[in-house]
């Protein structure tokens with residue numbers, strides 16, 4: 662199982678998702694994603710995802726209510 666984080670700079674929030682969450686986009690990942698602008702980023706384990714959330718620098722950090730990551 663891998664994890665995704667969604668960085669949304671416009672609303673100053675980062676959200677943690679599980680691999681299979683329906684909110685995770687299945688296409689066009691990566692090409693338009695930029696760490697500083699925001700986007701979707703995948704990680705091999707939860708520890709790395711949580712560390713990335715810390716480094717995202719957004720005010721709000723939350724876990725997805727759908728997949729309960």
Ligand SMILES: [Zn+2]
Nearest residue numbers: 678682725728
């Ligand atoms: Zn989710």
